[in-house]
Amino acid sequence: MAAETGTALRAKFLLCRPLGQEAVRTAAIYRVVADRLAREGGETLRFDYHGTGDSPGDEGDQSIAQWVDDVLDAHASLEQGGQAPVHWFGMGLGANIALRAALRAKAPPAQLVLWEPVFNGKAYVQALKDGHCAELVRMFRVPWERLLSSGKAVQPQLPGNLLGFEFGPKLSEDLQEMGDINLLPALRRGIRVVCAVHAEQRPMFETMGAQALFHLHTVETRTDWMSSQAMGTAIAPPDIPRTLISTLS
Incomplete structure (x- = not known):
């Protein structure tokens, strides 16, 4: 602009x-x-x-x-x-x-x-995972452990999808290694x-x-x-x- x-x-x-x-x-x-x-x-x-x-x-x-x-x-x-x-x-x-x-x-x-x-990269990755879980809990209005046991959710992982975005192998590695x-x-x-x-x-x-x-x-x-x-x-x-x-x- x-x-x-x-x-x-x-x-x-x-x-x-x-x-x-x-x-x-x-x-x-x-x-x-x-x-x-x-x-x-x-x-x-x-x-x-x-x-x-x-x-x-x-x-x-x-x-x-x-x-x-x-x-x-x-x-x-x-x-x-x-x-x-x-x-x-x-x-x-x-x-x-x-x-x-x-x-x-x-x-x-x-x-x-x-x-x-x-x-810190590891703390950032954990915040992404926590945010992912929190959004699912907010959407379903069910505690996280119940979501897991019902099969409506799985533990978030990297590489993988977090908060609706795909994190590939290289980016996941980069984030984990950020000092x-x-x-x-x-x-x-x-x-x-x-x-x-x-x-x-x-x-x-x-x-x-x-x-x-x-x-x-x-x-x-x-x-x-x-x-x-x-x-x-x-x-x-x-x-x-x-x-x-x-x-x-």
Whole structure:
């Protein structure tokens, strides 16, 4: 989306989406963010990773490495034709993919805004499994153990289908092997990093306080984007567009 007509271009933004149901349930946020940035002189690019949304490819062939390449290709497209700085924004797993891609980009983004990134792969996989079970319980209105004993459900596994999306062997392996998030390599590249986390996660970044390029933001709105109940939330938590607009200063 281009900056609004008559508005001077101030920056370009690459918007990296999360995965699966989280991507579906945050789609409205990405639309609102793109509209808001356009009014402020921001050009935005939203895209689908290989095997997701409108992009070609099979779900069973997905991998983190492929998605990192997709981010780099999108970045190369966005940075053409102008001297405006390019910033990246990612939510959930999209933040982790953006962080990995930023370390490989020949011309890295000026700023990274990482919103509620995945802190640990195994914990993320368990959250997907728990969310899958919770949705089935909500749908059938029957406790999980009764669903299992009745044969209406089976224990979720990877590779396999979770929350209506297929996780193939390579992606399942990638997620399980994801370690703790590490921002230092990006900071060493001179990338300004904004990391948005919940209050209880802030102590994990206590050692980062002296980093001039690092800013820690506390998320004001707590939403479980894996839950179908997230569809009833406000279109966009107000601190997301506010934080992105602040990068224009």
